[in-house]
Amino acid sequence: MIRKITELIEKNENRYLEELKEFVRIPSISADPKKSESMIKCAMWVKKQMDVMGMENTEIIETEGHPSVYGEWCRAEGKPTILIYGHYDVQPVDPVELWDSPPFEPTVKNGGLYGRGAVDDKGQILLHMKAVEAHLQAEGKLPINIKFLIEGEEEVGSENLVPLIKDNLEKLQSDLILISDSSMFAKGMPSICYGLRGISYFELRVRGTNGDLHSGSFGGAVINPANALARIITKLKDEKGRILIPGLYDDVLPLSDEERRVFADLPHDDEKYRKMLGAPELFGEEGYSTLERVWARPSLDVNGIISGYTGEGAKTVIPAKASAKISLRLVPNQTPERVEELFRKYIKEITPPSVEVEIESLHGGMPYISPIDNPIFDVVREALKNGFKADSVTIREGGSIPIVTDFKELLKSPVILIGFGLPDENAHAPNEWIDLENYQKGILSMAYLYEGLAER
């Protein structure tokens, strides 16, 4: 039975690519208010895919923000039900001048498809849809019950997803939630991810004076809000990369010896990693390996900063204000609520009295961890082995999928993360791409997985 499906998948490789291009071509940037029409167009595109392949009860679910798309096939009586979650929205494209090909003109190069959203998360949604489609085309049915929930606000904090889940608890009920929105450890090494970091994202706005001032006439008499903001930022971490916000590490779950061993066994090479990033040297918290730092330790980064004159040439101005976007990655058992509380308190403490500071919380998401010995992992490993012809590894991921915790808590189902991205595919950066071999093998593995879950 599965052979018929896998043959079909092989035969349709080119069409799967063309459909992914179509999907990437839609500039569905959820953060950009000017792109709301594209968001609707993209949601409609996803719904149409589901309709055409034979999913049932498909619908655009309106929210306070961008809509979600739902579809299901639930005729496999007595068989388990899985809910596949993904997002059709993408990150902004700035700095757009750094893209080698336009972000919304998908371009094939060296076995990859380049374009914003190619891997995060359009390619990874579509591979599930194509696996389902292959089953339906080959057999006219699915071996298990499958529901899709594809949202449009993952890149802006998924604020309307929790209300949506709460309003649709019965519809979304499932035995297992499957999410493909993360990375494999490396090419040829299919990966099951059991932990994610959370996030707390803030914007800091510092005001010095009512208006910009001439730096000659006033330089030395007033604080400069850009200098003050730099000082605030500097006090957030020490020179060795440890975060200085008091109490921030209190809730951090230490790594177990087993985890440290599993991480250490992975074929990670700091020097290769450094070269891939093009960094003069790696830099992070003392006492932890790179993988431990990005997977299981909190981090803090300036995501953006702006103040004063940033055009060509020189302008002798003392800016009136300065602002920065600053985010922290959280690990189990930190919570965004507690981190926000600590962050606000500390910023207040370290802000010089000669400026005013305003803190806006832009979004927060819980970290996630599931027991490393979950038995469903074995079924997944088998499917991945069939699809990729390789053994899979157990990993964590530094990124955040805040809704993972929400799913777990609201739907009371286990969540499994199977990522088909690669670490260097530039998610969130210019020249995002997806490896097309992984895309195709992803379709194949997922077709095996649905079969495997039915037999269990």
Added chain:
Amino acid sequence: MIRKITELIEKNENRYLEELKEFVRIPSISADPKKSESMIKCAMWVKKQMDVMGMENTEIIETEGHPSVYGEWCRAEGKPTILIYGHYDVQPVDPVELWDSPPFEPTVKNGGLYGRGAVDDKGQILLHMKAVEAHLQAEGKLPINIKFLIEGEEEVGSENLVPLIKDNLEKLQSDLILISDSSMFAKGMPSICYGLRGISYFELRVRGTNGDLHSGSFGGAVINPANALARIITKLKDEKGRILIPGLYDDVLPLSDEERRVFADLPHDDEKYRKMLGAPELFGEEGYSTLERVWARPSLDVNGIISGYTGEGAKTVIPAKASAKISLRLVPNQTPERVEELFRKYIKEITPPSVEVEIESLHGGMPYISPIDNPIFDVVREALKNGFKADSVTIREGGSIPIVTDFKELLKSPVILIGFGLPDENAHAPNEWIDLENYQKGILSMAYLYEGLAER
């Protein structure tokens, strides 16, 4: 004789205003490569003014950059010659959204004319030209010899002015150089300025990785160039406002007791000043008054900073690079060359090894000081008293007119600075304006001054 001139000046007040509007309307932003046509138009406008009033040998002097305008009236045999310097270029207008009226649509409001360049330096050039014009109209001649040199690159460092002066040493020869490009101490208090600060202006570019990274996947493993730049900036000054660049204060000429007394006698009120600026509190180097800080002590300011995502919403990115414009104001006897050397050395020392830093020097200018007891000051005081009906004060200025030192050195003539701006007229900031009473009284005083210099 002078009565005829002063009556003429009173009669023409409205025309002087209309002509200033015409001048301000030309968007002569020297820093903006897209404004090169406006620069030429503005130079032509200045030349035409000179031609119409009867100046002789007027010409547009081409340079490697924006042109200068020259004109003279040298028929007062045996009388002294003065050279009046000014600049027709203006500062950029960003952030343009903070202007209450468009920067190049001059608008009269509450006795002021609002528009970019109104006071810096178009109004202050034009008042000299109108004073000369009044003499020529009333008498058909001038009591002294007057030369004008109006350049177009003051706001971008006057790089081509020194070669121009060197090429025209004989033409520019004079007994006294007069510059009006600074401020009066306060309304109703005409001021003679005997000292200026210099400037060293740099751009720092910090690079962390080859491209922007996802802050989830990589946060904690690499340095963030925006965090690193913040740390570099923070190390430039201590928490009390003292600059930390080693050796920076070595060449600073200490204030004399007399200067400190003169400054202390001026009617400066810190609380009023703070309120005018809208600052939560004033901030500066310990042990010095506000006037001492801005007139006679070095300062350091971030003029602009940018990195990462600065648009709407949240983007979870580790920027690949970050850059800042940073300038220092220098005081006698610091030099931009020495300061640049110290700055570069120190930045190298404090840059973390995990980023690369590039320093570009955008421009430098010498500080200036002239003996506080110069006898020509008495003639100027008399003229200002006649024009303003008020005693004048002796001050310094925190801003930089780098070419003052060049004039002094190349032309071997004393330089006198008589500013007609007010401290709150927003030079270099949004909503720049000039007080129209000062503009008119400035014309009157300068008409008196030319007369006074002839009698001396």
